[in-house]
Amino acid sequence: GENVEQHPSTLSVQEGDSAVIKCTYSDSASNYFPWYKQELGKGPQLIIDIRSNVGEKKDQRIAVTLNKTAKHFSLHITETQPEDSAVYFCAASRGDGNNRLAFGKGNQVVVIP
Amino acid sequence: EAQVTQNPRYLITVTGKKLTVTCSQNMNHEYMSWYRQDPGLGLRQIYYSMNVEVTDKGDVPEGYKVSRKEKRNFPLILESPSPNQTSLYFCASRWGQGSNQPQHFGDGTRLSIL
Numbered sequence: 001g002e003n004v005e006q007h008p009s010t011l012s013v014q015e016g017d018s019a020v021i022k023c024t025y026s027d028s029a030s031n032y033f034p035w036y037k038q039e040l041g042k043g044p045q046l047i048i049d050i051r052s053n054v055g056e057k058k059d060q061r062i063a064v065t066l067n068k069t070a071k072h073f074s075l076h077i078t079e080t081q082p083e084d085s086a087v088y089f090c091a092a093s094r095g096d097g098n099n100r101l102a103f104g105k106g107n108q109v110v111v112i113p
Numbered sequence: 114e115a116q117v118t119q120n121p122r123y124l125i126t127v128t129g130k131k132l133t134v135t136c137s138q139n140m141n142h143e144y145m146s147w148y149r150q151d152p153g154l155g156l157r158q159i160y161y162s163m164n165v166e167v168t169d170k171g172d173v174p175e176g177y178k179v180s181r182k183e184k185r186n187f188p189l190i191l192e193s194p195s196p197n198q199t200s201l202y203f204c205a206s207r208w209g210q211g212s213n214q215p216q217h218f219g220d221g222t223r224l225s226i227l
Contacts, residue, residue, distance in 0.1 A: 031213070032212065032213035034215065034216075036218075041220070041221075042220050042221070043117070043203050043205075043218030043219050043220045043221050044156070044203070044216075044218045045218065046215045046216065046217075049215065051213065089155065089156065093212035093213060094212065095211055095212055095213030100146075100158055100161065100171065100212055101212050101216065103155050103156040103157075104155060105153065105154060105155035106155050106156075
């Protein structure tokens with residue numbers, strides 16, 4: 001089955017700087033790659049996703065890039081703010097039928113004011 | 114408001130005492146799922162349901178049961194809880210059966226089994 005790994009496990013950045021989280025996946029048939037943000041005491045919430053027919057997607061301060069050849073994708077957060085402090089999960093799936101979403105173990109991002 | 118609602122949010126109980134965690138969604142989603150979250154292990158799927166009366170095991174189903182009698186509800190049942198089931202549990206739902214659809218998560222249930 002699909003194996004998704006995230007690096008680094010913890011990331012501290014100064015407010016205003018950029019944060020980048022990288023994920024690798026093992027199944028070359030995966031074609032859907034979402035990112036979830038989990039704030040303290042809350043469930044994960046989808047913040048952005050990308051499908052394998054595009055290499056980059058952007059939504060305001062958040063962007064995701066996908067490299068299918070190398071089987072990795074990254075989340076980029078620019079101009080970080082204290083409210084960006086959270087745990088971020090990447091995931092991957094084939095996107096069809098019964099195939100489940102495989103999650104990475106999560107990254108703790110801390111934005112230092 | 115579209116949401117996934119779990120109850121209870123917190124529960125402390127003892128080994129062997131049956132418990133049920135309820136999950137309800139108001140989005141008419143076909144697919145529902147249960148995850149547990151443990152430090153260093155991320156989100157691991159326990160059971161999922163593609164539709165009413167259709168359920169299947171996830172990655173860590175041992176010690177758990179589920180049922181899907183109605184589309185909106187997907188309870189998680191621990192028949193004889195043990196301390197290794199102490200964890201943070203999340204219910205999730207999504208529209209359609211394809212895993213390339215966004216999942217909506219509840220706010221979690223923290224279970225402590227003594």
